[in-house]
Amino acid sequence: MLLALDIWFILEKVALIATIIGLSFFIAMYTTYAERKVAAWLQDRRGPNRAGPFGLFQPLADGGKLFFKEEIIPLTSNRFLFILGPALAMITALLTSSVIPWGASYVDGSINIPLQVADVDMGILIVFGIVSVGVYGIMIGGWSSNNKFSLLAAIRGASQMVSYELPMGLALIAVLLMTGSLKMSVIVSHQIEHGWHILYQPLGFIIFFVCALAECNRTPFDLPEAENELNFGYHQEYSSMKLGFYLFAEYINMFISSAVMATLYFGGYDIPFVNESTWGLSPLMFSLMSFAVLMAKVLFFLFVFIWIRWTIPRFRYDQLMNLGWKKLIPLSLVNMLLTAALTLWLNK
Amino acid sequence: MNVTPYIFWFLSVLALFSALMMVTSRNPVYSVLWLIGTFFAISGHYILLNAQFLAVVNIIVYAGAIMVLFLFVIMLMNLNRETEPQKNRWLKFIGALAGGCLLLVLVAALKDAELKSQQAMVGGGSIGLIKVLGKELFTRYVVPFEISSLLFLSAMIGAAVIGKKENSQTLNS
Known part of the structure; x- marks a missing residue:
């Protein structure tokens, strides 16, 4: 019977969801710190170092500051949509974490607790669905501010996200051709058996990574926030924690897209070169270790995101569109056809 | 306790209410947002029927791509209550008549339909899963x-x- 759930199942899922959301916030908080520290390091500065040891409390201070800032809602703005915008951005950023397998299942006798909120048949497509809805957070916020700069930035951001979803999806199809399933858990177990997808899909990964940068509005594709053209971008009129929500949602998106890339191409929670299931670890240790391995991969990707931001200058808008439509889409189509042909040939 | 009927009624009311609000909203941007709400309610119905692929694709294609383009056009034209063109009264009358005719045809078509033997399977069935759907699409x-x-x-x-x-x-x- 559908939805005849028992109480333990609900408790288990609620605990998991709370942990993942808390973790997302924590990682997003400290990614802002890492961003400033890495930027300082690359530019031969010191970075934030006043609040706490090594400036470690800096994100807390920033968050507190945002909470206590005066909240300004422009008179000519559309009040309801103005508040809905950042809320949608945050909700969609947090929802994507629901289908990612965060570690190996905790199996102890008859108890089997998967470290994944929902292992549904659609798996990765759900991430795409939520990401495609995430455009509305930017568009609604930009439009309801009733400011030309915000509107232009919102339209830039939305068209960029819609354009880069296509090559991203095509790169994904090549992965799905190899695994034969959309389930995230199957994608990971396929990689544990047959080796990581990055070995078979290097081109696909590069396309996916470039698209992920564009989807997260990160440099070199951060045109919605190009301050020399559009002042402050789509969140120009926002202040206080509503601005904080937009900025935070961006970092959570970075975190989740790092997790998705690690899961799709870098074996998820798999430890490379060894077969950890033969080590005879206790189930709890085993789950925690696999989770730690995934986190290490995610942190590496986050570092690459930051590294790129402080290395590469911004694209021009026509260059961005040309790259998306005239280079990445044909490339990903070729990649898809090659993968399909090879899969067919090898399976015969 | 089976919650499926409650979810069904909730989603149905949500879909109809959003559709009505979409038609009656004065501000075109609100209309688009209500239409997106309708798509989400319909996707919920698909999930109740275990048609997961259809549900997700409905959101990706309709809510995530087509409605974004609608919103683009409406936002760039900056339509709002003040600039809304006044339509001819006769045009409104004829529109209502045409819509009524369509309703009549739909009701007449559904009146003789065999509802008892064609009932949808709720929550079960694998026809909506991607493997089965793909096989059907590429063979039959x-x-x-x-x-x-x-x-x-x-x-x-x-x-x-x-x-x-x-x-x-x-x-x-």
Whole structure:
């Protein structure tokens, strides 16, 4: 019977969801710190170092500051949509974490607790669905501010996200051709058996990574926030924690897209070169270790995101569109056809 | 306790209410947002029928792509209550008449439909899962599938051609 759930199942899922959301916030908080520290390091500065040891409390201070800032809602703005915008951005950023397998299942006798909120048949497509809805957070916020700069930035951001979803999806199809399933858990177990997808899909990964940068509005594709053209971008009129929500949602998106890339191409929670299931670890240790391995991969990707931001200058808008439509889409189509042909040939 | 009927009624009310609000909203941006709400409610119905693929694709294609384009156009034209053109009263009357005729046809078509033997399976069935759906599409329904993909291709080429033509004209003039 559908939805005849028992109480333990609900408790288990609620605990998991709370942990993942808390973790997302924590990682997003400290990614802002890492961003400033890495930027300082690359530019031969010191970075934030006043609040706490090594400036470690800096994100807390920033968050507190945002909470206590005066909240300004422009008179000519559309009040309801103005508040809905950042809320949608945050909700969609947090929802994507629901289908990612965060570690190996905790199996102890008859108890089997998967470290994944929902292992549904659609798996990765759900991430795409939520990401495609995430455009509305930017568009609604930009439009309801009733400011030309915000509107232009919102339209830039939305068209960029819609354009880069296509090559991203095509790169994904090549992965799905190899695994034969959309389930995230199957994608990971396929990689544990047959080796990581990055070995078979290097081109696909590069396309996916470039698209992920564009989807997260990160440099070199951060045109919605190009301050020399559009002042402050789509969140120009926002202040206080509503601005904080937009900025935070961006970092959570970075975190989740790092997790998705690690899961799709870098074996998820798999430890490379060894077969950890033969080590005879206790189930709890085993789950925690696999989770730690995934986190290490995610942190590496986050570092690459930051590294790129402080290395590469911004694209021009026509260059961005040309790259998306005239280079990445044909490339990903070729990649898809090659993968399909090879899969067919090898399976015969 | 089975919550499926409650979810069904909730989603149905949500879908109908959003659709009504979409039609009656004065502000076109609100209309688009209510229509997105309707799509989400319909996707919920698909999930109740275990048609997961259809549900997700409905959101990706309709809510995530097509409605974004709608919103683009409406936001750029900056339509709002003050600038809304007043429609002819006769036009409204004829529109209502045409809509009523469509309703009549739908009701007449559904009146004789065999509802008892055609009841949908709720929560079960694997026809909506991607493996089964793909197999059906590429074996039994492969010809209609390919024809519809050709239609899409021609529509895309047509859009590109129209877009190019206008561009060269503005450059010449």
